[in-house]
Amino acid sequence: MISPQAWADARRLWGYHQMGxxxxxxxxxxxxxxxxxxxxxxxxxxxxxxxxxxxxxxxxxxxxxxxxxxxxxxxxxxxxxxxxxxxxxxxxxxxxxxxxxxxxxxxxxxxxxxxxxxxxxxxxxxxxxxxxxxxxxxxxxxxxxxxxxSTPMTFEEYLDSIGDPRLVIDMLVGALQRLLIYPDQGFMIRQAIPEDVMAAYDRLRGSGFTSRIVPDSAATRP
Structure with missing residues (x-):
């Protein structure tokens, strides 16, 4: 069961990952x-x-x-x-x-x-x-x-297209972790991450949405 808080946090990450x-x-x-x-x-x-x-x-x-x-x-x-x-x-x-x-x-x-x-x-x-x-x-x-x-679609539409809500949230968490750790490794530029997005990420990681994170790395605030 995915909690209402986790759904809200996932939507926050979804919105941040899109550049607009x-x-x-x-x-x-x-x-x-x-x-x-x-x-x-x-x-x-x-x-x-x-x-x-x-x-x-x-x-x-x-x-x-x-x-x-x-x-x-x-x-x-x-x-x-x-x-x-x-x-x-x-x-x-x-x-x-x-x-x-x-x-x-x-x-x-x-x-x-x-x-x-x-x-x-x-x-x-x-x-x-x-x-x-x-x-x-x-x-x-x-x-x-x-x-x-990217293909214009809502979070709910993307969930339906994949058919595995937990996997989608894991992917959102993994993508954000890379934004945190990869700049220090020279793979990408650093971008500002709002506090509410970081808080959502921290809660989701703490709730176990971790199958797509990079293992054995310090994915903390830069």
Whole structure:
């Protein structure tokens, strides 16, 4: 049973993880690989709206995607884009990245090798990964402007799409822990975390929502 307090805390983390950026035209869209084909659908929608002339899908496999996406996350994203009518000339694939940092570094290298001039990127991720992806991209590609985007959906809609509320809350907690510890490891920029968000995080960790935290690390206030 998830308590009313835990639900309220989870919603607070959900809201914080989303950047609230206004989507605008950019040089390219980069869709970060995951189990969620909604990332590809959102990328295609933005392409169809004329927000970008080119899509880059990045991602290999992880234990959670290997069975669902045996050809690799980026390849399945590309196939989804083709199904939705995007021409092959508008899609690049980076099939090697296994974490967010590699998503950014390898996509940047691919675009440079392809001769694409990039001044701005629509960075498309799962809804609760917007802030983590943004912080990582700003660290690794500081000269480019990033606009965060994800599939527009409420917390309740996302819960329904996953079907496992406890797992979703665990993922929200894990994503926030990384915002706390990864800047010190040089993986992302540091961002301000409001006190009410930290309090919600602390309560959720204390209540055992910990399956997605990085083990053996001091995930305390910076």
């Amino acid at each position: 950026h206004t989507v605008r035209p950019c040089s390219v869209a980069v869709g970060l690989g995951s189990h969620d084909l909604g990332v590809a659908d959102t990328a295609v929608s933005l392409y169809e709206r004329g927000m970008v002339p080119l899509l880059v899908f990045t991602g290999a496999n992880s234990p959670t995607t290997r069975e669902r996406m045996p050809r690799g996350e980026a390849v399945h994203y590309r196939e989804r884009a083709f199904e939705l009518g995007v021409p092959s000339s508008a899609v690049l694939v980076e099939p090697q990245a296994r974490n967010t940092g590699e998503n950014i570094r390898f996509s940047r290298a691919l675009l440079e090798e392809s001769g694409v001039n990039v001044s701005s990127v629509l960075l498309i991720s799962k809804p609760y990964e917007e802030r983590r992806a943004y912080a990582t991209a700003r660290k690794l590609w500081p000269e480019v402007e990033f606009v965060s985007a």
